[in-house]
Amino acid sequence: MTSKIERLPQELVDLIVVHLPLQDRQTLRLASRQLSSLTLTTFSNAYFSRRVTTLGVPSLSRLVQTSAHLHFSGCVSILDVKLLNYEDYGNLREIDRVGIYPPPKRLQRVPQIKIGDVSQECNLLDYMRTHRDPKAVIHPLARALKGFRNVKTIRLRVNGLTLYGNPYISAEDEVYQSFMSACFKAVLDAIIRSGVRLQEFTLIKGSTIRPLSKSAxxxxxxxxxxxxxxxxxxxxxxxLKSLRLSIRTYHNGNSRTAGWENGVPQVIAAASSLEELTICLQASDSKPWFRVAVMHAVCCSVKLPMLKSLQLYGCVVDELDLVSLVKTHASSLQHLLISDAELRSGAWLSVLNTFKDDLDLIYLRLQYLQQNATPRVIRWFANDARSLSKLTIDARKIRDEYWMKERLSHAISSLAATVEELEISEI
Known part of the structure; x- marks a missing residue:
């Protein structure tokens, strides 16, 4: 006999089951074939639109199984590749060495790794470092991506601190850095082999970057x-429409080959249809001239005719290079964010005048800026304590095309007055 809920229209069933927890949904789907069919779409969208995997064999095997499913494979739109940090691999090795499952309480467990997968997962670090062509990672990942016919986003992440260093990833830790580099190249290789057409590729977690951010x-x-x-x-x-990179420029000191700084703009240039670009450079190094070299290469060679949004974090750049970058994209650029950045030469006052004269922005955010010129640290609107280190102008909220230029003019006047006051005081 057909139950009352089975006689309801599909739309009403969807409204009901969307509020149920996972265990209740699973129980409901086991009640009958009709209910399993009625709840399949909402269940798939809720629990299979985003898949999370490591690059270990067990996790990739489960990913391949999902990609072969007739219905679930078409629901996956986001793939999160989560790399364990160096401490996690140390904990896995200790558990594997003891060989007791579940492990004794004195051992630190890695929450995202199943007990039965410990041995194979802890071997990934050495495998990626010792194999120039890690087929055990590339081939299954490519197979899974090929099965996920609607995947649009791939996010490569690791537990780390984006702007201000990482307690588990130090400049001297070549073992883990070579592992991360190998994983990055393997993921790119799998993307190429699969033929998937992505719209977003990111090494950064979230839409904005914070000091405590889990990024690769x-x-x-x-x-x-x-x-x-x-x-x-x-x-x-x-x-590809969105590319977000987090890069460490200070590793390996001065032992570099000629043209080392060109790798970043070459990868960016490969995505010629980009509309959103985010570049985050580690701001904890003692050699900022490496960041200058990367930004110079980016500013001189990157030309993206469809670029609408540009975000720069932790950059050290010359005024002429920054001005050249924004002028190159003046016809399309609408959203600009610059944070934790320093002008090695020139002044932010001149840069702001360029923004006002040459750009037609709808959103501008400048925060935590410094320069070698006076004043060293940029402060906005000194009479407003809340706006000392941050300037945000969002013309979308006002719906006035002149709002951006008016606010920019106000900020320029305030900054010019501050510079003049400091120069007089020094005299």
Whole structure:
């Protein structure tokens, strides 16, 4: 006999089951074939639109199984590749060495790793570092991506601190950095082999960057890719709309090959249809000239005709380079955010005048800016304590096309008055 809920229209069933927890949904789906069919769409969208995987064999095997499912595979739109940090791998090795499952309480467990997967997961670190062509990672990941016909976003993340260093990833820790670089290249290789057309690729968690942010902070050398690989990447990134990179420029000191700084702009240039670009450079280094070199290469060579949003974090840049970058994209740029940045030469006052004269922005945010010129630290609107270190102008809230230029003029006048006052006081 058909139950009352089975006689309800699909739309009403969807409204009911969307409020049920996972266990109740599973129980309901087991009640009958009709209910299983009625709740399949909402169940799939809720629990299969985003998949999370490590690059370990057990996790990739489950991912391949999902990609082979007739219905679930088409629901996946976001794939999170989560790398364990160096401490996690140390904990897994200790558990594997003891060989007691579940492990004794004195051992630190890694929450996202199942007990039965410990041995294979802890071997991933050494495997990625010792194999130039890690087929055990690339092939299953490519197979899974090929099955996820509607995947649009891939996020590569690791527990770390984006702007201000990482307690588990130090500049001297070449073991983990080589592992991260190998994982990054393996993921790109899988994307190329699968033929998937992504719209977003990110190394950063969330829409905005905070000091405590779980992101994959890649060493600059990971982006120094050979020319044939870059050509293949250009095809794979042909539909990419959003690219977000977090990069460490100070690793390995002065031991660098000529042209090392060109890897970052070459990867960016592979995505010629980008509308959103985020570049985050580690701000905890003692050698900011490496960040200057990367930004110079980006500003001189990157040309993205469809770029609408540009976000720069932790950058050290010359005024002429920054002005050149924004002028190159003046016809399309609408959203600009610059944070924790320093002008090595020039002054932010001149940069702001360029923004006012040459850009037609609808959103501008400047925060925690410094310069070598006077004043060293930029303060906005000194009579407003809340706005000392941050300037935000959002013309969308006002719906007035002149609001941006009026607010910019106000900020320029305030900053000019501050500079003049400091110069007089020094005399």
């Amino acid at each position: 902070n890649l060493d600059y050398s990971a982006l120094n890719l050979p020319s044939p690989f870059l050509l293949s990447l250009k095809t794979a990134f042909a539909s």
